[in-house]
Amino acid sequence: MRMLKFLLWKELLQIYRDPAIIRILFIMPMIQLLILPLAADYEIKNINLGVVDHDHSEYARQLVNKIVSSGYFRLKDYSAGFPQALKAIESDRTDLLLEIPAHFGRDLVKDNQSSLLVAVNAVNGVKAGLGGAYLQGIIQNYNQEIRAQWIPEQRFEPQSVIEIVSADWYNPHMNYRVFMVPGILVMLVTMIGSSFAANNIVREKEMGTIEQINVSPIKKMQFILGKLIPFWMLALTVLTIGLLIARLVYGIVPLGHYSTIYVFATVYLLAILGLGLLLSTYAQTQQQSMLVSFFVTMIFNLLSGLYTPIESMPGWAQLIARFNPVSYFIEVMRMVMLKGSGLDDIKYQILALIGFAIFFNSWAILSYRKRSG
Amino acid sequence: MEKENVIVTNELTKRFGYFTAVDKISFAVQKGEIFGFIGANGAGKTTAMRMLCGLSLPTSGTATVAGFDVYKQNEQIKKNIGYMSQKFSLYEDLTIRENIRFYAGIYGLEDRRIREKTALLLQQLHMEDQQGTLVRALPLGWKQKLAFSIAIVHDPAIVFLDEPTGGVDPITRREFWSLIYEAAARGITIFVTTHYMDEAEYCDRVSIMVDGRIDALDKPASLMQQYNSASMDGVFLQLARKATRTEDLIE
Numbered sequence: 001m002r003m004l005k006f007l008l009w010k011e012l013l014q015i016y017r018d019p020a021i022i023r024i025l026f027i028m029p030m031i032q033l034l035i036l037p038l039a040a041d042y043e044i045k046n047i048n049l050g051v052v053d054h055d056h057s058e059y060a061r062q063l064v065n066k067i068v069s070s071g072y073f074r075l076k077d078y079s080a081g082f083p084q085a086l087k088a089i090e091s092d093r094t095d096l097l098l099e100i101p102a103h104f105g106r107d108l109v110k111d112n113q114s115s116l117l118v119a120v121n122a123v124n125g126v127k128a129g130l131g132g133a134y135l136q137g138i139i140q141n142y143n144q145e146i147r148a149q150w151i152p153e154q155r156f157e158p159q160s161v162i163e164i165v166s167a168d169w170y171n172p173h174m175n176y177r178v179f180m181v182p183g184i185l186v187m188l189v190t191m192i193g194s195s196f197a198a199n200n201i202v203r204e205k206e207m208g209t210i211e212q213i214n215v216s217p218i219k220k221m222q223f224i225l226g227k228l229i230p231f232w233m234l235a236l237t238v239l240t241i242g243l244l245i246a247r248l249v250y251g252i253v254p255l256g257h258y259s260t261i262y263v264f265a266t267v268y269l270l271a272i273l274g275l276g277l278l279l280s281t282y283a284q285t286q287q288q289s290m291l292v293s294f295f296v297t298m299i300f301n302l303l304s305g306l307y308t309p310i311e312s313m314p315g316w317a318q319l320i321a322r323f324n325p326v327s328y329f330i331e332v333m334r335m336v337m338l339k340g341s342g343l344d345d346i347k348y349q350i351l352a353l354i355g356f357a358i359f360f361n362s363w364a365i366l367s368y369r370k371r372s373g
Numbered sequence: 374m375e376k377e378n379v380i381v382t383n384e385l386t387k388r389f390g391y392f393t394a395v396d397k398i399s400f401a402v403q404k405g406e407i408f409g410f411i412g413a414n415g416a417g418k419t420t421a422m423r424m425l426c427g428l429s430l431p432t433s434g435t436a437t438v439a440g441f442d443v444y445k446q447n448e449q450i451k452k453n454i455g456y457m458s459q460k461f462s463l464y465e466d467l468t469i470r471e472n473i474r475f476y477a478g479i480y481g482l483e484d485r486r487i488r489e490k491t492a493l494l495l496q497q498l499h500m501e502d503q504q505g506t507l508v509r510a511l512p513l514g515w516k517q518k519l520a521f522s523i524a525i526v527h528d529p530a531i532v533f534l535d536e537p538t539g540g541v542d543p544i545t546r547r548e549f550w551s552l553i554y555e556a557a558a559r560g561i562t563i564f565v566t567t568h569y570m571d572e573a574e575y576c577d578r579v580s581i582m583v584d585g586r587i588d589a590l591d592k593p594a595s596l597m598q599q600y601n602s603a604s605m606d607g608v609f610l611q612l613a614r615k616a617t618r619t620e621d622l623i624e
Contacts, residue, residue: 371428
């Protein structure tokens, strides 16, 4: 115990002396949380639309008006023929091309049906997918409107139409910030936790001070705890700063209790720091440990469900996500923030994280050798 | 009266793959002795010392340090030794005082004892005025003297010094050696490796390692007589010329 006291005292003193750490601690969460949620938004706006109108009827004009007035599209190109319109896509001036065939209006009136061509530039998959879907929605909507105009007197429509009304539970306004901010906060805490811890032991290796520790009677367990506890405190500080920013800047107040978040974060950080310590026992230089922890946290973050739902990943990726501590934290953050979940609702995730924490830390203690072979 | 032995090795060997860094060395170091370990780069001095400190596991042979076995009781050995590695190893971002406190603390000294030791040490090193200075800002010679004092802050039975005076000016080296003599006078056994042959002459006994073996071991005066040389320099040159290794291949 007494040795641990001295190890902690030394570690905190070193952190306090290092201006870079203090700066990173405060500035990183601020910048990430102030900039990313505003920019990293799932909603797609400003889709550049090209139109080829072979019809020039009133109906065609109405349709284009409706699309442009939706706010998602900007009419950037109005070509006479398909080849020119395709050129606009190729030169990146437009993302989406709508071709209205000749006699569109006439067919609509006469045959009660007509067709349109939508061509999408799918280089940016997200933009293409969403843009296409928006456009279809608008066209469908337009279709409903003209049907209503033509057959007002008819009580029963010849073709039954299912109308879908959706209610968005837990985030009724589909506010992306409420969704993104907790996730970004998790990413931040993870990055700080793992790379700081990993770099720290490696730094002692580089400086040669680890030899002095290894030749002393300090136990492996004490040494690892002496590294774990200070960085655990640092990461919780970053979490607190982040939660404050979320509340003060974005007005995000969790529906559940802050205590639930902290209980989970406590266990979570033990797991993440354990991983960082584990990496550090294998790395010989800070460069190695930085690159490896960067690589690992990047995969963890991308497969965490922050950007893309885990449910839509292929089976093998879903399996990886089960072994990804980050995905659990993001899930819990959203549950507590948006649904107001309590400790009882997240007990499965807590158990999983306790497992991770024991696994990584035991491995780190086992692989840290005071004596070389 | 024969003094008791604090280090005893018998055919101690360390191999890295096919390379034999330390080749069946056998020697004994007596309590309170200043024992010099001399050899060219790559002769195996550091490896031998690391085995004795419990930092490296021997391949074969036996050794006891302060009465403890290097294979099984390496953690007990660590309580009884001090070690100053070739690489400077104090915390540069802590002050002189903080370094003393930290190392005294992890060796289990009580608070009162730490305070006494700190005061004594600062006075001995004439560093009272600089006690709040970060170690980073100290000249190399000061750092080395501080590192030595900290290596013996817990009054170990033996202190291992791996080229403690490398890169230090002659005046500081002399001061360093007077610290070593003071420690030896307090009964601490000194095990020191060095490149400097004048330092070899300060030792009670020296062993000369060539290619992982101990080729000579005696009092400096006896060695000079035996090899018919006026200085340790001459003795060393005669022995080291036989070496076939050139590079420093330690780990």
